[in-house]
Amino acid sequence: MNENSGSNAFDVLHEHIAILEELAAKASVEVAKEVSLFKEKTAKAEQKHYQELLPWERVKLARHSKRPVASDYIESLFTDFTELHGDRYFKDDQAIIGGVARFNGQAVTVIGQQKGKTTKENIKRNFAMASPEGYRKALRLMQQAEKFGRPVVTFIDTPGAYPGMGAEERGQAEAIARNLMEMSQLTVPVVAIVIGEGGSGGALGLGVANHVFMLENAIYSVISPEGLSSILWKDATRAQEAANIMKLTAQDLLELSIIEGIIAEPSGGAHRDFETVVFGCKKEIAKSLESFKKKTPEQIREERYQKFRQIG
Amino acid sequence: MVEEFMKKKERKELKAYQIECPDCKETLDNDELLNELNVCYFCGYHFRLNARERMELLVDPGSFEEYDSELTTFDYLNFPDYTEKVKAIKSKTSEKEGLISGKASFNGEAAIICVMNPDFLMGSMGAVVGEKITRAVEKAITLQLPVVIFSSSGGARMQEGIVSLMQMAKTSAALGKLDRSGGLYISVLTDPTTGGVTASFSMLGDLNIAEPNALIGFAGPRVIEQTIRQTLPEGFQKSEFLKEKGFLDKIIDRREMTRFLGDMIALHR
Numbered sequence: 001m002n003e004n005s006g007s008n009a010f011d012v013l014h015e016h017i018a019i020l021e022e023l024a025a026k027a028s029v030e031v032a033k034e035v036s037l038f039k040e041k042t043a044k045a046e047q048k049h050y051q052e053l054l055p056w057e058r059v060k061l062a063r064h065s066k067r068p069v070a071s072d073y074i075e076s077l078f079t080d081f082t083e084l085h086g087d088r089y090f091k092d093d094q095a096i097i098g099g100v101a102r103f104n105g106q107a108v109t110v111i112g113q114q115k116g117k118t119t120k121e122n123i124k125r126n127f128a129m130a131s132p133e134g135y136r137k138a139l140r141l142m143q144q145a146e147k148f149g150r151p152v153v154t155f156i157d158t159p160g161a162y163p164g165m166g167a168e169e170r171g172q173a174e175a176i177a178r179n180l181m182e183m184s185q186l187t188v189p190v191v192a193i194v195i196g197e198g199g200s201g202g203a204l205g206l207g208v209a210n211h212v213f214m215l216e217n218a219i220y221s222v223i224s225p226e227g228l229s230s231i232l233w234k235d236a237t238r239a240q241e242a243a244n245i246m247k248l249t250a251q252d253l254l255e256l257s258i259i260e261g262i263i264a265e266p267s268g269g270a271h272r273d274f275e276t277v278v279f280g281c282k283k284e285i286a287k288s289l290e291s292f293k294k295k296t297p298e299q300i301r302e303e304r305y306q307k308f309r310q311i312g
Numbered sequence: 313m314v315e316e317f318m319k320k321k322e323r324k325e326l327k328a329y330q331i332e333c334p335d336c337k338e339t340l341d342n343d344e345l346l347n348e349l350n351v352c353y354f355c356g357y358h359f360r361l362n363a364r365e366r367m368e369l370l371v372d373p374g375s376f377e378e379y380d381s382e383l384t385t386f387d388y389l390n391f392p393d394y395t396e397k398v399k400a401i402k403s404k405t406s407e408k409e410g411l412i413s414g415k416a417s418f419n420g421e422a423a424i425i426c427v428m429n430p431d432f433l434m435g436s437m438g439a440v441v442g443e444k445i446t447r448a449v450e451k452a453i454t455l456q457l458p459v460v461i462f463s464s465s466g467g468a469r470m471q472e473g474i475v476s477l478m479q480m481a482k483t484s485a486a487l488g489k490l491d492r493s494g495g496l497y498i499s500v501l502t503d504p505t506t507g508g509v510t511a512s513f514s515m516l517g518d519l520n521i522a523e524p525n526a527l528i529g530f531a532g533p534r535v536i537e538q539t540i541r542q543t544l545p546e547g548f549q550k551s552e553f554l555k556e557k558g559f560l561d562k563i564i565d566r567r568e569m570t571r572f573l574g575d576m577i578a579l580h581r
Contacts, residue, residue, distance in 0.1 A: 161511075163531030163539050168549060171559050173510035173530035177484060181516055184485030185492065201468075201480060201511045201530075208481045222468045222477040222508070231470065246473050247389045256388065258474055305485050309446065311478040312388070312439025 010046045010268060017042060043267075050267040053217070055252075056243040059225060061217040062196045066271040070097060070112030070128075070155040073195060076278040077285065078103050078110060086137060090170065093134035095126045095162070096206075098141045103153070104286060109145035111138045111206060112155030115196070129162035132175035135205045139179050146186050151289055154206040156194040159224065161202030176205040183208035184305060187297030191288045193263070193281060194218040194250075195270075210304045211288045212258070214250035215277065216265040220258075221248035258311060260288075333357050349566045358523050358566055360503060362405070363412045363429035366462060370570050371416035371425065378414040380447055383440045385409060387471075394471040397433070405431050409440040410465075413448040415457070419574025421581075424452040426461040428509070436469035437509055442479025445513060449486040449497075458496035458577050459487075463514040466532075467507020480512035487516050496580040498573060501528050501551070501560070519561045519576060522551040523569075528560075 017039050024032040053061075061067070074081050078101035085092040098111035113130065116122030138154075145152045161172055183190060192209035198220030214220060223231070225243035230236040247253075250262045263280040266273035292300055326332060329342045336355035345352070349369045350359040361369065367376055385398045385408075402408060410432035416425045426448050428435045445461065452459045468476040490497055499517030501510075503526035511530055514520075522528060529536075529549040537544060547553050554560045564572050 161530065163535045165536060165540055165544070165548070168529055168531065168536065169557055171515075171557070173528075174515040174559055176511040176530070177480075177513070177515040180481050180484035180512055181488040181491070184481065185488045200477060201508050204477060204480055208485070220474060222473050223470050228470055245389070245392060246470075248474065253474060256475060258478060305489065308478060308481045308485050311482060312386075312442055312472075312475045 010042070010049070013042050013046075046267050054244060055219075055246070055249050056225070056240040058217045058249050059219055059239075059243050061269040062219045064269055064271060066269075067196055068270050068274050068277070069115045069117065070157055070195065071114060072274065073155055073193075073278070073281060074101065074110055074112060076274070077282055078108070081110065084141060087133045087140060089136060090133045093126075093131050093137060094124055095128050095130040095158070096134035096138055098138060100150070103151075103289065106289065107148070107150050108289075109141050109150050109152045110154075111141055111152065112195075113158040113203075113206065115157055126162055128158045129160060130158065130202060130205070131162050131164070131167045132170045132172050135161075135175040135179050138206055139175075139182055142183060142186060142190075145188055149188060151189045151191065151292065152186070152209075153285060154190065154192045154209065156192055156198050156203045156206055156220075157196035158199045158202050159197055160199035161205065176201050179205045180208055184308070185301065186304075187301045189289065189292040189295075189300050190304065191285055193284075194220050194259075199224060208304065208308065210292070210300065210307065211260045211284075213261050213263055213281075213284050214253060214259050215263050215270060216250055217269055218250055219248040220250075220253055221246055351566050356524060356565065358503065358525065360430055360464070362431045363407065363410075363427040366427050366502075367412060367416070367425070370462075370566075370573075371418060372420065372570075375422075376414055376416040376425075378412060379451065380413060380444050381408065383409060383444060385438065385440055388439065388475045389471070389473045391471040391473070397471075401432055405429070407432055409444070410435050410438070410469075411441045411444050413444045415451075415455075417574075418460070418570050418577065421458075421574045421577035423458045423460045423573070423577055424448050424455070426459075428462060428464050430464040430504075433469060433471075435463075435465035435509075436467060436476070437465060437479050437483075438469035438472040438476045439479060441469075442476070442482050445479075445483045446486040449483070449490050452495055453490055453493050456493075456495065458498065458580065459490060460498045460500065460573060461513060461517075462500045462502060463505040463509055464502045465505055465507070465509040465514075467509055477508065480508045483513040484516060487513055491518075496577065498576060500564075500569070500573075502526050504528070506530070506532050515559070517561075518580075520559065521562050521564050521572075522554065522560050523566055524551055524563050526551045528554050 020035045024035040081101035083099040097114045113128040115128040116125045190209040192212045194214040225239035226236045229238040229242040253259045270277045333352040335357035338354040410429045413426040498519045501522040
């Protein structure tokens with residue numbers, strides 16, 4: 001079985017069914033009926049398969065090369081997005097994008113960890129592994145949101161903060177720590193959605209939100225399965241086993257009361273039917289932002305404090 | 313490996329009351345070393361301390377009043393072997409968790425104090441460590457006392473998974489509250505402080521202080537070396553390096569620590 005057998009077997013089946021359907025159209029009614037029956041059975045089997053995905057299979061979906069990235073969500077969920085650049089200290093880190101936009105007409109600040117769609121773009125964006133500048137840019141935009149009373153919506157999708165020499169020299173730890181503290185003090189509402197990989201402190205740096213949602217096949221964990229596997233067994237190739245014990249799926253996090261809700265994905269992952277996922281996100285963001293309208297700034301801050309206060 | 317073997321070999325010739333400095337290799341007298349707060353009196357090498365030792369050596373005698381000592385580890389994820397591991401480390405260290413907290417004074421200046429324990433699962437931060445820090449900070453807000461936290465940790469505790477990650481947010485949020493209330497927080501980073509602990513409460517002091525030559529960083533040196541595929545320069549991620557880069561206010565010798573903390577607390581009163 002190859003690496004992606006879980007998701008690819010169905011892709012192959014769908015292709016074959018399409019061919020069969022074409023052939024069947026030219027053949028008898030009975031054949032067409034058989035093909036349609038087969039198609040139905042395949043769909044049911046697929047649905048069942050994805051409902052019972054093992055954590056590791058969700059890890060693969062969360063990292064799928066066709067998985068929609070932060071900019072896809074920003075484009076589909078908001079209007080008038082204007083990207084704003086730079087941390088005002090060092091540079092513009094392209095692993096994190098952010099700016100101002102409207103959600104159902106309401107002005108908001110939007111920030112996301114941005115993976116690339118091509119290798120070239122991924123290199124430019126450092127595979128969404130931010131440096132301190134990225135976190136400082138995000139903080140600048142959040143404090144701007146605070147000043148102008150705009151809610152903040154963040155999209156989390158990173159393997160982790162970048163563990164490089166320059167990042168250490170410029171205070172990766174301090175930048176993340178500062179974000180955690182400052183985000184906790186905002187009096188505007190913050191909504192976070194984990195759309196792909198929620199990799200450790202690097203993810204949390206955008207994650208101190210009033211409401212945290214996860215897509216059905218997103219993951220969120222303290223360490224990558226590969227990392228845990230190499231610590232536990234001195235062997236990075238047992239990531240699959242590690243993933244299955246570390247409770248990193250949306251369902252796990254909901255059960256641990258870390259997140260507020262799960263946004264459904266179509267069978268096979270978000271890239272299969274992006275419209276459905278966007279619709280789900282839109283509904284949750286709208287509901288969430290609506291709920292804050294009756295609350296005072298102090299309540300909004302205190303509720304966020306209590307959300308994290310109660311964990312553990 | 314060879315070095316370690318040599319050390320062991322040499323150590324055999326030491327008397328029971330003697331110890332060798334791992335840095336300058338001088339033979340040290342145990343009692344004398346303790347007088348110097350476990351700092352080598354030849355080269356200034358700071359021996360690692362567990363939480364009780366540090367508390368005993370640095371706060372005013374008899375001033376420590378412990379908080380939340382009953383809090384003990386919970387296995388949130390049903391993580392393989394975790395319960396057994398914790399049980400073993402508990403009996404080995406006679407501690408219930410990886411941090412002790414309470415009220416104490418430095419040269420007569422009262423403070424809320426937390427000390428991480430490197431001997432307890434590498435001082436990793438699980439739910440209890442996060443909870444004890446948060447409660448201590450909240451207590452400091454109520455009592456209007458400054459907070460001093462001594463860090464030494466490998467980071468978030470992987471056996472508690474996402475729950476341990478969230479302690480980063482919880483502790484930082486509590487410190488945000490303290491900050492807003494005008495309270496003083498002095499963070500003292502000791503060898504080693506890395507990962508999710510550095511990337512949360514350890515870097516958030518009004519004053520960030522470190523002991524000399526302590527390893528302080530976000531990613532561990534090995535992870536960085538694997539990422540960039542080259543060896544790190546000498547002294548990278550050491551206290552002196554962090555101070556040079558602008559992330560520490562001061563490096564304080566352990567033997568000066570009590571007086572320094574007392575002075576700073578008095579100055580902020």
